[in-house]
Amino acid sequence: MEETEPFDNLTALEELLQIHFHDRALLQRAVTHHSCCPETAVQDSYDTLEFLGDAIISAHVVEHIYRSFPEASEGEMTALKSEVVSRRILARVGQQLGLFPFIRINLSILRTFNERSRDSLCTDVLEALVGAIHIDQGTAAAQEFVTRTILPMVEHINSQTLETNPKGHLQKIVLQRSRSLPRYRVLEQSGSQNDRIFLVGVFEHETLLGLGKASSIKEAGRIAARQALEQLPKKKDLS
């Protein structure tokens, strides 16, 4: 499996990360699976760096969510954080960064190796690299790396929830701020029997939040919810 051979090229990895390490042994360790060093895994594999990086990533993600969504409840923050730091999402970040070719692993001792193993390794190594950057470069550098590579997923995942389920998303927000449910009303029907167009409005109490027009009431409601969400005051205060 040629493609899984490590380049063993720390300089290329440093370029990829845009970080020059003081202690390159630490960088090497961050990409070394314990299968490469069964006898000295504690010292030479990424396991403990991954443990460290995992906690650091969580703290930065949580802080970012706390600052970006000041009106969110603790439950909403928890749900968003869990998704962002899930192994699935971190694997995607690691794969997109292009970490895989740099990972040092002894394939012969692994029973199976498939796309999931590849994802899993990318998650591990992304976490370990954050740990290594934190130790080698300090808190601020690790935060900068996490901000550059992982935090964009917060907005991405949040907007996905927003796009795929605008009504659920709007309901959460309205419930939270006014303890009422948003109400959808058909305001107008037009068109012929087989070509109806519905105009739906979504209301918080008596206040119109958004309008949607579509050939089904359901879709018009989704559009109305999306419009309502787009017009919500954006609460951002990143510092």
Place this chain on the structure above:
Amino acid sequence: MEETEPFDNLTALEELLQIHFHDRALLQRAVTHHSCCPETAVQDSYDTLEFLGDAIISAHVVEHIYRSFPEASEGEMTALKSEVVSRRILARVGQQLGLFPFIRINLSILRTFNERSRDSLCTDVLEALVGAIHIDQGTAAAQEFVTRTILPMVEHINSQTLETNPKGHLQKIVLQRSRSLPRYRVLEQSGSQNDRIFLVGVFEHETLLGLGKASSIKEAGRIAARQALEQLPKKKDLS
């Protein structure tokens, strides 16, 4: 219940924390249970600050463990961290700090109130205070506060468990993950009558977790437990 009345004295609390807040509303919020503000809990109670503080405490505890025990395995680090950031231990820290009298809570809406509620509130508020300090005073101040109040527990717990009681430590972990107790079996005896060597294995169900060899069964068991702890598989969240 006079003793549960809050002093409502932020200055005294600042003295206790040895921190002077820029934004005292944030400090007030960090000690306010949502029972005091059911209508505006998301904005005015400590819930989201607690969520933030929890992640920050974990990161500092993990970093401290990583730096203090460079020879520990990821399994040992995980076990130690879980214990330090457990609600039981954080409650003890909060109680010892003397946080309880400062907590604002509406007792009339709580069904029961006992020593456990008191512990639980102290845990919450300790976490929320770390979140508030992090936001109000910055990363370094929060780290300093955690170093002063929580990190001493790392050494305390480590000396209690890892070194003195590997069997108890292993039992906790095995109980937690498989609801069974680890079993110790003498696998081999060798040596002469007065110079016996015992080989003891520790098992989780039928899986061998570790081996130990010593001149007493008890000591061989301890060594087996320590080996098992070193080789603990890593916890992974679902992907």
